[in-house]
Amino acid sequence: MALTASTMLPLGTKAPDFNLPDVVSGNAIALSNYADKQALLVMFICQHCPFVKHIKAELAKIGKDYAGSNLGIVAISANDVVNYPDDAPQKLKAMAQELNLAYPICYDESQETAKAYTAACTPDFFLFDASQKLVYRGQLDDSRPSNGKPVTGKDLRAAIDAVLAGKDITFEQQPSVGCNIKWKQGNEPSYYG
Structure with missing residues (x-):
């Protein structure tokens, strides 16, 4: 780690x-699915990382707490499942069902979506406004x-609440930290490492 x-x-x-398969339903999930949302939270997570395991109950709670709001949420896992089989789609599906997640977890097999977002760790959070412009990238909490x-979840929740209220995020954004994304050999992005 x-x-x-x-x-x-x-x-x-x-x-x-992005256009990725949801590991639970098998349906394709795309950025366009969230075009009418006031905010969109994109999370890069996985099943095996101790940092994600540490916060998984809060990740599920955020989904439930904001289920009736105008926030779209999607989780994405991009880890190399050949070398990290605990992050394979069927294991992600079991995690989603265990936590009763109120949002999809998608599998980014090519790792191209993770690269496009410059995702570096699990968990990694990206919050976008109604114009799908990035307004928060940082930690869940400390x-x-x-x-x-x-x-x-205080940092991320404060950012979500501000965006949903049409307000600017005024507090200093601290980077999230966790396990590095498990890139396929030879597929490491230039910003990584």
Whole structure:
């Protein structure tokens, strides 16, 4: 496990397009599915990472808490499943069902979507506004598996609430940290490492 921080993609960046299979339903999920949403949260997660395991209950709670809002949520896993079989689509599906997730988890087999978002770690969060422009990229909160701080989701929730209220995000955005995305050999993006 290599501790890796977010790339902190520039604010204002337009959400890169994607079209990926949902591991639960098998349906294709695309950026266009969220065109009418006031906000869109794109999360890069996986099943085996201890940083994701540490916050998985909060990730499920965010889905439930914002289910009636104008927030779209999609989770994406891009890890190399040949070398990390715990992140294979069937394992992601089992995780989604165990947590009763209220949003899709998609599998990015080519890793092209992860590269387009400059995703670097799991978890990595990207929040876009109604114009699908990036307004937040940062941590869920400052809890980590070993620091004893409670998982609250306060940073990400504050950003979501601001966007849904039509307000600017005024607090300093701290990078998310976690396990590096498990790139296929020879597929590592230029921003990685």
